[in-house]
Amino acid sequence: MKETPHEIKIHNNLKAGVISIDGFLGDDSRHYHEIIVEDRNELLKLNTTTEELADRMNYFTEISFEHYEGSVLIDDHYEVEYRSYRGKILCPFFHPGLFRKGEIFLYNKKNDIRICWTPLNIHMIREHCFLEGKGSKHRLEPKELYRSLFE
Protein backbone atom coordinates (compact mmCIF):
# COMPACT_ATOMS: atom_id res chain seq x y z
CA MET A 1 0.00 0.00 0.00
CA LYS A 2 1.33 3.43 -0.97
CA GLU A 3 1.54 5.89 1.89
CA THR A 4 1.73 9.68 2.05
CA PRO A 5 4.68 11.12 4.03
CA HIS A 6 2.26 11.78 6.89
CA GLU A 7 1.02 8.19 6.84
CA ILE A 8 4.60 6.93 6.79
CA LYS A 9 5.25 8.95 9.96
CA ILE A 10 2.12 7.55 11.62
CA HIS A 11 3.08 4.02 10.60
CA ASN A 12 6.53 4.57 12.07
CA ASN A 13 5.03 5.87 15.34
CA LEU A 14 2.97 2.70 15.65
CA LYS A 15 6.03 0.44 15.50
CA ALA A 16 7.80 -0.94 18.57
CA GLY A 17 10.42 1.30 20.14
CA VAL A 18 9.21 4.64 18.80
CA ILE A 19 6.53 5.93 21.17
CA SER A 20 6.44 2.89 23.43
CA ILE A 21 8.58 -0.23 23.87
CA ASP A 22 6.05 -2.63 22.38
CA GLY A 23 4.36 -0.30 19.89
CA PHE A 24 0.74 -0.60 18.82
CA LEU A 25 0.76 -3.15 16.02
CA GLY A 26 1.74 -6.35 17.83
CA ASP A 27 2.47 -9.15 15.38
CA ASP A 28 -0.35 -8.09 13.06
CA SER A 29 0.85 -8.10 9.45
CA ARG A 30 -2.03 -5.90 8.24
CA HIS A 31 -1.53 -2.21 7.44
CA TYR A 32 -3.02 0.01 10.13
CA HIS A 33 -5.65 1.22 7.62
CA GLU A 34 -6.80 -2.38 7.18
CA ILE A 35 -6.93 -2.92 10.94
CA ILE A 36 -9.12 0.17 11.27
CA VAL A 37 -11.43 -0.79 8.40
CA GLU A 38 -11.92 -4.35 9.65
CA ASP A 39 -12.55 -3.23 13.22
CA ARG A 40 -14.98 -0.58 12.02
CA ASN A 41 -16.93 -3.30 10.21
CA GLU A 42 -16.95 -5.39 13.39
CA LEU A 43 -18.38 -2.45 15.32
CA LEU A 44 -21.09 -1.99 12.69
CA LYS A 45 -22.06 -5.63 13.11
CA LEU A 46 -22.26 -5.06 16.86
CA ASN A 47 -24.47 -2.04 16.20
CA THR A 48 -22.19 0.25 18.20
CA THR A 49 -19.98 3.23 17.48
CA THR A 50 -16.53 4.38 18.49
CA GLU A 51 -18.12 7.28 20.40
CA GLU A 52 -20.34 4.92 22.36
CA LEU A 53 -17.40 2.68 23.27
CA ALA A 54 -15.11 5.59 24.16
CA ASP A 55 -17.79 7.26 26.28
CA ARG A 56 -18.36 4.03 28.22
CA MET A 57 -14.63 3.44 28.71
CA ASN A 58 -14.26 7.02 29.85
CA TYR A 59 -17.10 6.57 32.34
CA PHE A 60 -15.30 3.65 34.04
CA THR A 61 -11.94 5.39 33.76
CA GLU A 62 -13.09 8.54 35.53
CA ILE A 63 -14.74 6.72 38.43
CA SER A 64 -11.79 4.37 38.98
CA PHE A 65 -9.35 7.30 38.71
CA GLU A 66 -10.78 8.67 41.96
CA HIS A 67 -10.05 5.35 43.73
CA TYR A 68 -6.34 5.55 43.22
CA GLU A 69 -5.20 2.73 45.50
CA GLY A 70 -7.39 -0.21 44.56
CA SER A 71 -10.45 -1.42 42.72
CA VAL A 72 -13.98 -0.04 42.86
CA LEU A 73 -17.28 -1.78 42.14
CA ILE A 74 -19.32 0.20 39.60
CA ASP A 75 -22.97 -0.41 38.71
CA ASP A 76 -23.10 -3.65 40.72
CA HIS A 77 -20.97 -5.92 38.55
CA TYR A 78 -18.05 -3.99 37.04
CA GLU A 79 -14.91 -4.22 39.17
CA VAL A 80 -12.50 -1.56 37.93
CA GLU A 81 -8.98 -0.61 38.94
CA TYR A 82 -6.94 2.32 37.63
CA ARG A 83 -3.16 1.91 37.83
CA SER A 84 -1.30 5.15 37.32
CA TYR A 85 2.24 5.38 35.98
CA ARG A 86 4.54 8.36 35.81
CA GLY A 87 4.51 10.33 32.58
CA LYS A 88 2.38 10.97 29.57
CA ILE A 89 2.33 9.54 26.07
CA LEU A 90 1.80 11.04 22.64
CA CYS A 91 -0.91 10.09 20.16
CA PRO A 92 0.84 8.17 17.36
CA PHE A 93 -1.55 9.84 14.88
CA PHE A 94 -0.05 13.26 15.74
CA HIS A 95 -3.06 14.62 17.56
CA PRO A 96 -2.00 17.50 19.82
CA GLY A 97 -1.78 16.80 23.52
CA LEU A 98 -0.43 14.19 25.85
CA PHE A 99 -2.28 11.28 27.40
CA ARG A 100 -1.80 9.96 30.92
CA LYS A 101 0.16 6.76 31.28
CA GLY A 102 -1.90 4.21 33.10
CA GLU A 103 -3.91 1.04 32.78
CA ILE A 104 -7.56 0.50 33.60
CA PHE A 105 -8.46 -3.08 34.48
CA LEU A 106 -12.14 -4.00 34.21
CA TYR A 107 -13.64 -7.28 35.38
CA ASN A 108 -17.23 -7.85 34.34
CA LYS A 109 -18.50 -10.17 37.06
CA LYS A 110 -21.65 -11.01 35.15
CA ASN A 111 -20.02 -12.52 32.05
CA ASP A 112 -16.56 -13.17 33.55
CA ILE A 113 -14.72 -11.04 30.94
CA ARG A 114 -11.56 -9.17 31.93
CA ILE A 115 -10.14 -6.39 29.79
CA CYS A 116 -7.51 -3.70 30.17
CA TRP A 117 -7.12 -0.39 28.39
CA THR A 118 -5.10 2.81 28.61
CA PRO A 119 -6.25 6.44 28.45
CA LEU A 120 -4.61 6.55 25.00
CA ASN A 121 -6.77 3.60 23.88
CA ILE A 122 -9.87 5.69 24.57
CA HIS A 123 -8.56 8.52 22.43
CA MET A 124 -7.45 6.23 19.59
CA ILE A 125 -10.84 4.50 19.55
CA ARG A 126 -12.80 7.76 19.62
CA GLU A 127 -10.72 9.69 17.10
CA HIS A 128 -9.22 7.00 14.87
CA CYS A 129 -11.26 3.81 15.39
CA PHE A 130 -7.90 2.19 16.14
CA LEU A 131 -8.09 -0.73 18.57
CA GLU A 132 -4.42 -1.70 17.96
CA GLY A 133 -3.03 -4.64 16.02
CA LYS A 134 -3.50 -8.25 17.02
CA GLY A 135 -0.88 -9.36 19.52
CA SER A 136 -0.36 -5.83 20.77
CA LYS A 137 -0.36 -5.51 24.56
CA HIS A 138 -3.42 -3.28 24.61
CA ARG A 139 -5.25 -4.72 21.59
CA LEU A 140 -9.00 -4.63 22.24
CA GLU A 141 -11.12 -7.13 20.34
CA PRO A 142 -14.33 -5.33 19.34
CA LYS A 143 -16.77 -8.04 20.43
CA GLU A 144 -15.04 -8.72 23.73
CA LEU A 145 -14.74 -5.00 24.43
CA TYR A 146 -18.41 -4.43 23.69
CA ARG A 147 -19.52 -7.37 25.85
CA SER A 148 -17.31 -6.37 28.75
CA LEU A 149 -18.57 -2.78 28.74
CA PHE A 150 -22.27 -3.18 28.05
CA GLU A 151 -23.48 -6.60 29.27
Added chain:
Amino acid sequence: MIVVIVNTVLIVSGISGLLALLLVIADMLFANYGECKININGKKELNLKGGSSLLTLLNESGIYLASACGGRGSCGFCKCKITQGGGPLLPTEKPFLNKTEINNQIRLSCQVKVKEDISIEIPEDIFNIRKFKARVTDIKDLTYDIKELTLQLIKPDSIDFKPGQYIQLEAPPYEKSKQPVSRAYSISNAPFEKDFIQLIIRLVPDGLCTTYVFEYLQVNDIVNVTGPFGDFYIRDTQADMLFIAGGSGKAPIKSMLEYLVKNKSRRKMVYMFGAQTKKDLYYTALLEKYEKELLDFTYVPVLSKPTQECEWEGKCGYIPPYFPEYIKDPKNTEAYLCGSPGMIAAVIKGLKENGVPEDKIYYDSFA
Protein backbone atom coordinates in the same frame (compact mmCIF):
# COMPACT_ATOMS: atom_id res chain seq x y z
CA MET B 1 -17.56 2.08 -7.51
CA ILE B 2 -15.94 1.81 -4.06
CA VAL B 3 -12.66 0.76 -5.69
CA VAL B 4 -12.74 3.86 -7.93
CA ILE B 5 -13.37 6.16 -4.92
CA VAL B 6 -10.61 4.52 -2.86
CA ASN B 7 -8.19 4.76 -5.81
CA THR B 8 -9.07 8.43 -6.38
CA VAL B 9 -8.56 9.23 -2.68
CA LEU B 10 -5.23 7.42 -2.68
CA ILE B 11 -4.05 9.20 -5.84
CA VAL B 12 -5.08 12.66 -4.55
CA SER B 13 -3.49 11.91 -1.13
CA GLY B 14 -0.35 10.68 -2.86
CA ILE B 15 -0.02 13.78 -5.04
CA SER B 16 -0.71 16.13 -2.08
CA GLY B 17 1.85 14.27 0.01
CA LEU B 18 4.42 14.40 -2.76
CA LEU B 19 3.93 18.15 -3.25
CA ALA B 20 4.22 18.73 0.51
CA LEU B 21 7.42 16.67 0.57
CA LEU B 22 8.85 18.64 -2.37
CA LEU B 23 8.11 21.90 -0.57
CA VAL B 24 9.86 20.68 2.57
CA ILE B 25 12.90 19.49 0.58
CA ALA B 26 13.03 22.75 -1.40
CA ASP B 27 12.85 24.74 1.84
CA MET B 28 15.68 22.68 3.31
CA LEU B 29 17.91 22.93 0.23
CA PHE B 30 17.31 26.36 -1.19
CA ALA B 31 15.90 28.63 1.51
CA ASN B 32 18.57 30.81 3.05
CA TYR B 33 17.43 33.06 5.85
CA GLY B 34 20.94 34.33 6.59
CA GLU B 35 21.92 35.39 10.09
CA CYS B 36 19.06 36.22 12.43
CA LYS B 37 19.16 37.90 15.83
CA ILE B 38 17.27 36.51 18.81
CA ASN B 39 16.85 39.16 21.48
CA ILE B 40 16.08 37.65 24.88
CA ASN B 41 14.35 39.74 27.56
CA GLY B 42 15.91 42.88 26.03
CA LYS B 43 19.21 41.89 27.70
CA LYS B 44 20.86 39.18 25.66
CA GLU B 45 21.26 38.83 21.91
CA LEU B 46 22.11 35.70 19.94
CA ASN B 47 23.30 35.84 16.34
CA LEU B 48 22.40 32.57 14.64
CA LYS B 49 21.83 31.06 11.23
CA GLY B 50 18.09 31.28 10.57
CA GLY B 51 15.87 28.53 9.26
CA SER B 52 15.50 26.28 12.29
CA SER B 53 12.85 26.33 14.99
CA LEU B 54 13.22 28.77 17.86
CA LEU B 55 13.35 25.82 20.31
CA THR B 56 16.24 24.21 18.39
CA LEU B 57 18.23 27.44 18.09
CA LEU B 58 17.81 28.20 21.80
CA ASN B 59 18.87 24.65 22.71
CA GLU B 60 21.94 24.94 20.50
CA SER B 61 22.81 28.13 22.38
CA GLY B 62 22.53 26.45 25.77
CA ILE B 63 19.09 27.84 26.64
CA TYR B 64 16.73 25.01 27.44
CA LEU B 65 12.97 25.42 27.39
CA ALA B 66 11.03 22.43 28.76
CA SER B 67 9.88 19.98 26.09
CA ALA B 68 8.38 16.52 26.48
CA CYS B 69 7.90 15.64 22.82
CA GLY B 70 11.27 16.62 21.37
CA GLY B 71 9.90 19.51 19.33
CA ARG B 72 7.14 17.59 17.55
CA GLY B 73 4.49 20.14 18.51
CA SER B 74 2.58 17.61 20.57
CA CYS B 75 3.15 18.52 24.22
CA GLY B 76 2.74 22.29 24.38
CA PHE B 77 5.45 22.69 27.05
CA CYS B 78 7.86 24.97 25.15
CA LYS B 79 5.79 28.15 25.32
CA CYS B 80 7.45 31.54 25.29
CA LYS B 81 6.45 35.13 24.61
CA ILE B 82 7.45 36.53 21.21
CA THR B 83 7.23 40.30 21.17
CA GLN B 84 8.68 40.85 17.68
CA GLY B 85 9.01 38.62 14.61
CA GLY B 86 8.01 34.96 14.52
CA GLY B 87 5.37 35.24 11.79
CA PRO B 88 1.68 34.56 12.18
CA LEU B 89 0.25 32.08 14.68
CA LEU B 90 0.19 28.61 13.09
CA PRO B 91 -2.71 26.12 13.14
CA THR B 92 -0.37 23.65 14.86
CA GLU B 93 0.01 26.04 17.82
CA LYS B 94 -3.63 26.99 18.33
CA PRO B 95 -4.79 23.83 20.18
CA PHE B 96 -2.23 24.52 22.94
CA LEU B 97 -2.96 28.22 23.52
CA ASN B 98 -5.91 29.84 25.23
CA LYS B 99 -7.29 33.27 24.33
CA THR B 100 -5.29 35.07 27.03
CA GLU B 101 -2.05 33.43 25.90
CA ILE B 102 -2.70 34.34 22.28
CA ASN B 103 -3.43 37.95 23.29
CA ASN B 104 -0.20 37.93 25.33
CA GLN B 105 1.84 36.85 22.29
CA ILE B 106 2.62 33.41 23.68
CA ARG B 107 3.81 30.94 21.04
CA LEU B 108 5.09 27.36 20.84
CA SER B 109 8.81 27.74 20.31
CA CYS B 110 9.10 24.39 18.52
CA GLN B 111 6.68 25.56 15.82
CA VAL B 112 8.10 29.04 15.25
CA LYS B 113 10.73 29.03 12.55
CA VAL B 114 13.33 31.78 12.90
CA LYS B 115 13.45 33.51 9.50
CA GLU B 116 14.00 37.10 10.68
CA ASP B 117 15.15 38.99 13.76
CA ILE B 118 13.03 38.01 16.71
CA SER B 119 12.52 39.25 20.28
CA ILE B 120 11.39 36.88 23.02
CA GLU B 121 10.69 36.96 26.75
CA ILE B 122 11.44 33.95 28.96
CA PRO B 123 11.63 33.56 32.77
CA GLU B 124 15.09 34.40 34.16
CA ASP B 125 15.21 30.95 35.86
CA ILE B 126 15.64 29.37 32.44
CA PHE B 127 19.19 30.72 32.22
CA ASN B 128 20.06 28.39 35.12
CA ILE B 129 19.00 25.34 33.11
CA ARG B 130 21.97 23.53 31.63
CA LYS B 131 22.80 20.27 29.93
CA PHE B 132 25.07 18.04 32.04
CA LYS B 133 27.20 15.04 31.24
CA ALA B 134 27.21 12.67 34.22
CA ARG B 135 28.61 9.29 35.24
CA VAL B 136 26.41 6.66 36.87
CA THR B 137 28.10 5.85 40.18
CA ASP B 138 25.42 3.76 41.86
CA ILE B 139 22.19 1.94 41.01
CA LYS B 140 20.35 0.63 44.05
CA ASP B 141 17.09 -1.34 44.33
CA LEU B 142 14.76 0.42 46.75
CA THR B 143 11.82 -1.92 46.09
CA TYR B 144 10.97 -4.54 43.48
CA ASP B 145 10.06 -1.77 40.97
CA ILE B 146 11.87 1.33 42.24
CA LYS B 147 15.56 2.14 41.83
CA GLU B 148 17.78 4.87 43.22
CA LEU B 149 20.18 6.25 40.65
CA THR B 150 23.25 8.31 41.62
CA LEU B 151 24.88 10.47 38.95
CA GLN B 152 28.23 12.21 39.41
CA LEU B 153 28.24 15.41 37.37
CA ILE B 154 31.19 15.67 34.97
CA LYS B 155 30.59 18.70 32.76
CA PRO B 156 29.49 21.09 34.13
CA ASP B 157 30.52 19.57 37.45
CA SER B 158 28.00 21.27 39.73
CA ILE B 159 24.32 22.16 39.74
CA ASP B 160 22.23 24.75 41.59
CA PHE B 161 18.67 23.68 42.28
CA LYS B 162 15.84 24.12 44.73
CA PRO B 163 14.69 21.04 46.68
CA GLY B 164 11.68 19.70 44.77
CA GLN B 165 12.86 20.56 41.27
CA TYR B 166 13.41 18.00 38.52
CA ILE B 167 15.78 17.20 35.67
CA GLN B 168 15.25 15.47 32.33
CA LEU B 169 17.25 12.27 31.88
CA GLU B 170 18.07 11.29 28.31
CA ALA B 171 18.03 7.63 27.32
CA PRO B 172 20.04 7.06 24.13
CA PRO B 173 18.75 4.80 21.34
CA TYR B 174 19.09 1.17 22.47
CA GLU B 175 17.87 -2.27 21.47
CA LYS B 176 14.23 -1.48 22.31
CA SER B 177 14.13 2.21 21.43
CA LYS B 178 14.93 3.70 18.04
CA GLN B 179 15.56 7.29 19.11
CA PRO B 180 16.80 9.17 22.17
CA VAL B 181 14.04 9.96 24.65
CA SER B 182 14.04 12.32 27.63
CA ARG B 183 11.92 11.91 30.72
CA ALA B 184 11.49 14.08 33.80
CA TYR B 185 12.57 12.83 37.26
CA SER B 186 12.67 14.74 40.53
CA ILE B 187 16.04 15.18 42.22
CA SER B 188 16.01 13.34 45.54
CA ASN B 189 19.19 14.64 47.21
CA ALA B 190 19.57 18.00 48.93
CA PRO B 191 20.73 21.07 47.00
CA PHE B 192 23.87 21.60 49.09
CA GLU B 193 25.29 18.46 47.44
CA LYS B 194 26.09 20.18 44.17
CA ASP B 195 28.41 17.70 42.47
CA PHE B 196 25.97 14.81 42.13
CA ILE B 197 22.28 14.14 41.79
CA GLN B 198 20.16 11.25 42.93
CA LEU B 199 16.95 10.13 41.25
CA ILE B 200 14.25 7.70 42.34
CA ILE B 201 12.82 5.92 39.32
CA ARG B 202 9.86 3.57 39.23
CA LEU B 203 9.51 1.14 36.34
CA VAL B 204 6.79 2.22 33.90
CA PRO B 205 5.40 -0.78 31.98
CA ASP B 206 6.27 -0.32 28.28
CA GLY B 207 8.20 2.88 29.17
CA LEU B 208 11.12 3.68 26.87
CA CYS B 209 13.23 5.53 29.44
CA THR B 210 12.56 3.46 32.57
CA THR B 211 13.16 0.21 30.66
CA TYR B 212 16.54 1.63 29.68
CA VAL B 213 17.31 2.45 33.32
CA PHE B 214 16.12 -0.90 34.65
CA GLU B 215 17.49 -3.24 31.98
CA TYR B 216 20.40 -1.54 30.26
CA LEU B 217 21.98 1.22 32.34
CA GLN B 218 25.16 0.20 34.18
CA VAL B 219 27.44 1.78 36.76
CA ASN B 220 30.10 3.92 35.00
CA ASP B 221 27.85 4.63 32.00
CA ILE B 222 27.74 8.25 30.88
CA VAL B 223 24.34 9.94 30.57
CA ASN B 224 23.01 13.38 29.66
CA VAL B 225 20.68 15.28 31.97
CA THR B 226 19.13 18.73 31.54
CA GLY B 227 17.81 20.89 34.34
CA PRO B 228 16.80 22.00 36.86
CA PHE B 229 13.15 22.61 35.98
CA GLY B 230 9.97 23.17 37.94
CA ASP B 231 8.28 25.34 40.52
CA PHE B 232 7.54 22.64 43.11
CA TYR B 233 9.72 23.77 46.02
CA ILE B 234 9.48 24.74 49.66
CA ARG B 235 7.97 28.15 50.43
CA ASP B 236 10.03 30.09 52.94
CA THR B 237 7.42 30.60 55.67
CA GLN B 238 6.87 29.27 59.18
CA ALA B 239 3.61 27.45 58.33
CA ASP B 240 3.06 23.82 59.33
CA MET B 241 4.10 21.45 56.54
CA LEU B 242 2.23 18.38 55.36
CA PHE B 243 4.06 16.19 52.86
CA ILE B 244 2.08 13.55 50.99
CA ALA B 245 3.55 11.14 48.46
CA GLY B 246 3.07 7.78 46.81
CA GLY B 247 5.38 5.49 44.80
CA SER B 248 8.43 7.30 43.44
CA GLY B 249 6.89 10.55 44.68
CA LYS B 250 9.25 10.28 47.64
CA ALA B 251 12.03 11.83 45.53
CA PRO B 252 11.27 15.57 45.79
CA ILE B 253 10.05 15.16 49.39
CA LYS B 254 13.35 13.51 50.37
CA SER B 255 15.25 16.43 48.87
CA MET B 256 13.06 18.88 50.80
CA LEU B 257 13.48 16.97 54.07
CA GLU B 258 17.27 16.74 53.70
CA TYR B 259 17.31 20.49 53.16
CA LEU B 260 15.13 21.08 56.24
CA VAL B 261 17.30 18.74 58.37
CA LYS B 262 20.46 20.52 57.27
CA ASN B 263 18.90 23.90 58.07
CA LYS B 264 17.70 22.64 61.47
CA SER B 265 14.13 23.66 60.63
CA ARG B 266 11.81 24.10 63.60
CA ARG B 267 8.65 23.92 61.50
CA LYS B 268 5.98 21.37 62.40
CA MET B 269 6.00 18.64 59.73
CA VAL B 270 4.01 15.50 58.96
CA TYR B 271 4.87 13.16 56.08
CA MET B 272 2.13 10.76 54.93
CA PHE B 273 3.24 8.13 52.42
CA GLY B 274 0.68 5.97 50.62
CA ALA B 275 1.56 2.48 49.40
CA GLN B 276 -0.30 -0.73 48.71
CA THR B 277 1.69 -3.24 50.76
CA LYS B 278 4.74 -3.30 53.01
CA LYS B 279 6.98 -4.26 50.10
CA ASP B 280 6.20 -0.86 48.53
CA LEU B 281 7.75 1.00 51.47
CA TYR B 282 11.34 2.27 51.35
CA TYR B 283 13.64 4.75 53.11
CA THR B 284 11.82 3.85 56.35
CA ALA B 285 14.99 3.87 58.47
CA LEU B 286 16.06 7.20 56.98
CA LEU B 287 12.71 8.78 57.77
CA GLU B 288 12.81 7.43 61.31
CA LYS B 289 16.24 9.07 61.61
CA TYR B 290 14.73 12.37 60.48
CA GLU B 291 12.07 11.99 63.18
CA LYS B 292 14.93 12.10 65.69
CA GLU B 293 16.86 14.88 63.99
CA LEU B 294 14.00 17.28 63.33
CA LEU B 295 12.26 19.04 66.20
CA ASP B 296 8.70 18.21 65.18
CA PHE B 297 8.50 15.67 62.37
CA THR B 298 6.20 12.63 62.08
CA TYR B 299 6.36 9.98 59.36
CA VAL B 300 3.07 8.19 58.69
CA PRO B 301 3.09 5.33 56.16
CA VAL B 302 -0.43 4.25 55.13
CA LEU B 303 -1.05 0.92 53.39
CA SER B 304 -4.10 0.50 51.19
CA LYS B 305 -3.83 -3.26 50.68
CA PRO B 306 -1.83 -4.76 53.55
CA THR B 307 -1.64 -8.53 53.29
CA GLN B 308 -1.33 -10.98 56.17
CA GLU B 309 2.35 -11.38 55.30
CA CYS B 310 2.82 -7.65 55.94
CA GLU B 311 2.05 -8.12 59.66
CA TRP B 312 1.12 -4.45 59.45
CA GLU B 313 0.01 -2.64 62.56
CA GLY B 314 0.12 0.87 61.10
CA LYS B 315 -2.47 2.96 59.30
CA CYS B 316 -4.60 1.29 56.61
CA GLY B 317 -6.74 2.52 53.73
CA TYR B 318 -6.52 5.89 52.03
CA ILE B 319 -4.67 8.94 53.29
CA PRO B 320 -7.44 11.62 53.37
CA PRO B 321 -9.48 10.06 56.22
CA TYR B 322 -6.46 10.60 58.52
CA PHE B 323 -6.26 14.35 57.85
CA PRO B 324 -8.24 15.41 60.95
CA GLU B 325 -5.71 13.52 63.08
CA TYR B 326 -2.67 15.28 61.60
CA ILE B 327 -3.80 18.71 60.38
CA LYS B 328 -3.95 20.77 63.55
CA ASP B 329 -4.04 24.28 62.11
CA PRO B 330 -5.42 23.98 58.55
CA LYS B 331 -5.33 27.71 57.70
CA ASN B 332 -1.65 27.72 58.64
CA THR B 333 -0.73 24.51 56.78
CA GLU B 334 1.18 24.17 53.53
CA ALA B 335 0.74 20.86 51.72
CA TYR B 336 3.39 19.45 49.36
CA LEU B 337 2.14 16.55 47.27
CA CYS B 338 3.84 14.23 44.81
CA GLY B 339 2.26 11.14 43.29
CA SER B 340 -0.12 9.80 40.69
CA PRO B 341 -2.76 12.15 39.26
CA GLY B 342 -5.50 10.08 40.93
CA MET B 343 -3.84 10.39 44.31
CA ILE B 344 -3.21 14.10 43.87
CA ALA B 345 -6.85 14.74 42.90
CA ALA B 346 -8.21 12.78 45.90
CA VAL B 347 -5.76 14.38 48.33
CA ILE B 348 -6.47 17.93 47.14
CA LYS B 349 -10.19 17.30 47.60
CA GLY B 350 -9.56 15.97 51.12
CA LEU B 351 -7.28 18.84 52.07
CA LYS B 352 -9.83 21.44 50.96
CA GLU B 353 -12.57 19.64 52.89
CA ASN B 354 -10.33 19.84 55.94
CA GLY B 355 -9.82 23.58 55.59
CA VAL B 356 -6.39 23.80 53.96
CA PRO B 357 -6.44 26.85 51.63
CA GLU B 358 -6.10 25.94 47.95
CA ASP B 359 -3.30 28.46 47.46
CA LYS B 360 -1.21 26.60 50.04
CA ILE B 361 -1.43 23.26 48.25
CA TYR B 362 1.63 22.67 46.05
CA TYR B 363 1.97 19.55 43.97
CA ASP B 364 3.99 17.64 41.43
CA SER B 365 1.60 15.33 39.64
CA PHE B 366 3.35 12.51 37.75
CA ALA B 367 3.36 14.07 34.32
